[in-house]
Amino acid sequence: MKIKKRNLLGVCLVMGALVTGCGGKKSTIIELKGSDTILNVSQGIAEKYMKTHPNTKIAVTGGGSGVGISALLNKTTDIAMASRSMKGKEYDQAKKENLNIKEIVLAYDGITVIVNNDNPIKEIDSKELGEIFRGEITNWKDVGGNDSPIVVLSRDSSSGTHEFFKEHIIREGKKNSMEYGPKTLYAPSNQAIKQEVKSNGNAIGYIGMGYMDTTVHSLAVDGITPSVKNVSNKSYPIARAVYWYVPTASDKETEINELVDFATSKDGQEIVKKEGFIPKGL
Template sequence: MKKLFLAGLLVVGTLLTGCGQEKSTVVQVKGSDTILNVTQGIAENFMEKNPKAKIAVTGGGSGVGISSLLNKTTDIAMASRSMKQSEIDKARELGIGIEEVVLGFDGITLIVNNDNPVKDLDSVTLGKIFRGEITNWKEVGGEDAKIVALSRDSSSGTHEFFKEHIIRGGEKNNLEYGAETLYMPSNEAIKQEVKSNKYAIGYIGMGYMDNTVHSLSVDGVTPSKENVANKTYPIAREVYWYAPSEREGVIKELVDFAISENGQEIVEKEGFIKR
């Protein structure tokens, strides 16, 4: 775990329902769609072992989760990107102590339709495709057809990570997704569109990958668990829970369980790499 900061007193445990009222007994976990399923799995397993515990897990994107944490409307934020400096500064201003907990590792997987003959693209070419500079599959060894580029929406941490590392090539610049990029609300939505559209390309968390679509090698490296673990796959990243720095009760027990051997088995079962 990495402590980002600790400022002032932070009331932990559950959310206040109002001034002078009792606290809710439901622990709220909100945020990243990428790690929604694995977090649900962890929560369900934890509640089976702790029948009195009540945990509600909802998605919405990394940005939604982090803003909810800052607004004190969730207890734990799920995120597929690191907190931005502006979010860290906001937490400090509010006197909120937050700890970054690495839940596991993910490889952002580029997917195409199973009938698409293109099987490998390099990072530079991917950047050109998603910036709208390459618009026809024939330019990259495919059919003479328009490329349909799919991205997660701007509330997604995966959207931000992909923009930083592929659209902008890991450099500080103002490059953006192409004007004709289609923005999708979830990993599953991207996968379903690629499955039904022969000329679509999109990206998903590796935990969502199945044989209904085809994964691309990036820079000649396949998005396998082994290649994410040994850091040879070029667009791998950590995925996080952001939790109170000072915590107790169910929140502390849930975080401890998530990073325990049992919790990490669930992370691996859901298609991610253990921390």
């Protein structure tokens, strides 16, 4: 009895997941975990890479930057995706685990502040933005809008975007203990925030610029729009790098380095651009 070709392919894929590819060639599974902000772009890079590297299988999952970095430190992922820099205490933990970790800048991003399309506000300054997200300004009329309560949306605490926004907007780049306001609503993803802002005329939130579309309106911050040009020249006040963190020594070191080389190559950075982020070369 002959096995249909498509069934044989299915066997190959299953066997690939078990680390042995068809034809007896050993397959390598590389796991990426972390930032939801760069989940889509990392998946795009992985899919393109696997087309030309059939013996490498790549699994990409989200959960937030903190989740990815913790997994890297616990040696349960090969690459941590992060939309914030690793913290000093995380590097200290890595040292205790005898892990040497390399920081790879994958792309640049502008955290985009969004409101409902019917909101008349078109721009805001970073001081007012901090006051809104700390719960000190609670009505749109106080920043030139309608007499309506402000509904504040943030990413949850596992998100690197949550941390970056807190450091640079809520805490105004200073060392203090200021936090998100008590009525802040927390969402697990960029998409969840965008959907709520789309349906709620009083909402304000923030997303990675790669998730921006016409269903919501972006605000200029300090008079500067979150554009490719303004993020590239660092004039936009909430611009940042996004990262892959990789161990410098592992049993998959060669395969991981080859994937990193592709991600930072011209072809990889074209995917970065397609997904709405700023390539490293700009």
